[in-house]
Structure formats: C-alpha cells, structure tokens
Amino acid sequence: MTDEPIQISPETGDRELIRRSRDGDAVAYGELVRRYQSKIYGLVYNMTSNKEDTEDVVQDVFVKAFAALRHFKGGSSFYTWVYRIAVNTTINFLKKRKTRAALSLNDVDQAVERDPAYVELSARESPFRDATLSELQEKLNKALLKLSEKHRAVVVLHDVQGVPHEEVARILGCSQGTVRSRLFYARQQLQAELAEFAP
C-alpha cells in the first residue's frame, strides 16, 4: 500500500481515483469514500434504522468495495456499483441479525423546516403538526421496518434518496417493472402504517 503525496483535488475524477486506489493509494480511496459515504450512510441507515449498525455496515461496504476494485470494469458508474454492494451487504446483515436492534435516530438538518412538503404538512390541522420531528422520524422508521428488505430497498432508494426507477433497477439488478411493482406494494403497506397522517 503506497501513500504517495499526490495532490487530490475535488476536481480529480472518479476514474483517476479508482485507478490510483487499484494501485494501492489509500489517500485516493479515502477521497472516494468521502465522496460517496453520505449517500451510502443514508441508504444503510434507512434500511436498518440503527446508527451503530449503520456505522459498522458502511465501513464493511467500503472495505469490500476496495477488495473488489479490480473487478470493477467501469461498465456502470462507481456510484451504482458501490450502491449495489451496499444494498447486498445491508440485506445480508439484516438477515444475519437475529433480533431487531433498537431504533436510534439520526440528527435532522434544520433545513427541513424550509422544505415545501414539510411546510405544507405543518400547516394542516393534522397529527403531523402536533408530532415532534423525532416522533415523526420514529413513526417513519417503524413503518419502513415493517416492509421486507427488498421492498424497503426500493422505497429508500426512490422515495428517500430520489433515485430514478431505471437507476434503482440497475442497482438492484432487476427490471423497471419489478421496481414499480415493489413500489406499488410498499406504498400500499406504508399508506396503512401511516394512516394517521392520511389526508
């Protein structure tokens, strides 16, 4: 493993970072991790709803990705490729975890109070306005945990992280039709779980 003092700037492309990482440049790989760990963290957290498990799984994902870098052919983006590793690693982790861990909530960026959807929901005469943000987070996490792993994955990728249907299909290795049918089923389940917030 080499740590050559090669300057890495935000403009250094992913391809160059991947090439250097394959050559054993730990600094280059650290930059790749910093670029994508936020999204990977969000994915894993929303699948597990536990902060401590999320940290372990995210670290595991990036270590596995490093070990598998020589197999990354560049046919998809690095983002899609590492997302796929993250989904598979998280699902395997959840299957091995015998007992469900306690929910632990992440912090919430104050910018949410300026989100149009949040503003609209807060303005209505509804349980949403009366619930604190942490209560809402807890209800959402519990509702997500009621879904199976494969349904939760499509909801987290599409509805929470805004990934388009076709990209979700590429990440999960299935067709867009499968993504939509899983979303349809998951939304029906979530509508029932979150009925107190229904219009």
Place this chain on the structure above:
Amino acid sequence: MRCKRIQEMLIQFEDVVLPAFVSDHLKQCPDCRLFQERNARVRQLLAIKQYERPSPGVEERIAADVVRAVRAAPPSESAESPWSAFAWLLRSPAPAMSFAVAALMIALVTMQIMNMPELQPAEQPAAGVANVGTQPSATTPTPMLAREEAPPVLQVVSNRGAGRVEYGPGPSVPVSFDY
C-alpha cells in the same frame, strides 16, 4: 382490476405527466383519487428523511476507519492477482482461440509428464529368465519361472534296465548319471 392497473400507472408516471386516460379515470373514480392523495402524502413524509444526518464526526471516523482497514489488508487483497499474468487469455479478441491454445499447452505438458521414464510401468522380466540376486541369501525367495515355460523334465536312464525314466511334466531334458 382496472383500478389496480390505474394505481400501478400512478406509480409509473408519478414524476411525469399522466397519460390522458389515467387522468380521465381519476376524474371519475374516488377510490383511485384517494389512492393518489395518500400516495402523495406517503412520498411527502418519506422525503423528510433525506434531511437526516449522522452525528458530527461520524463520517470522518468512518472514512478514517476504512482507510486504516485497507492499509492493514494483506497485499493480495489490494495488489494485482498473481494470475493476472494470464489475464491476456481472457482479454484477447478471440477468446475461443485463447482457450484452444491453453488447452493445447495443457495437453502437451500432460504428454511430457506421461512419457517420463520414472512414471513408466515396470517391465515384465523376459520369458524363461529367472531373476536371481548376485548374493543369494537364506531369505531370498526361490525365483519363479515364467508360466509360459514348462518346468524341464528330469530324465534318468535307469541302470536297472527300466529304460529312460522321466520325472516331472513337460519336455524331457536328457540327463545321464555316471555312477
């Protein structure tokens, strides 16, 4: 069944303009309109989760732990595989030819191995030749003659006038005794 199909299409077209026939159905179907409203509400609620953040310092700690782990990984996990020298077999524009060459090389090596003298089966001794050690000992077993050669027959010319007397099977071997 039609409403289920319409509701599936609401998922399919939720980020684009709805087809006219879907819009027309929604105008007439309160159940599908309710599904559409509840669906939109679920999406609004889930969108709040995009503002969730890990606690300060968590991401830096994760990145540092990952870099530490990959630095500590054995070289085989980070370096090129020792088999990469043969990767050209798979990268060539004619993989079938590459595999044929590889198969031919394996066959030639196998033939060389099979022709090595140490690996030849032990030869059978020549017919009629008994292998006898140069230093026979009491423990040396009596050499066995080849099955193809019948044991010689001891012929004795009896001096009592009985004529030629043969002892043993097979062709006779004339022997004379001078007493």
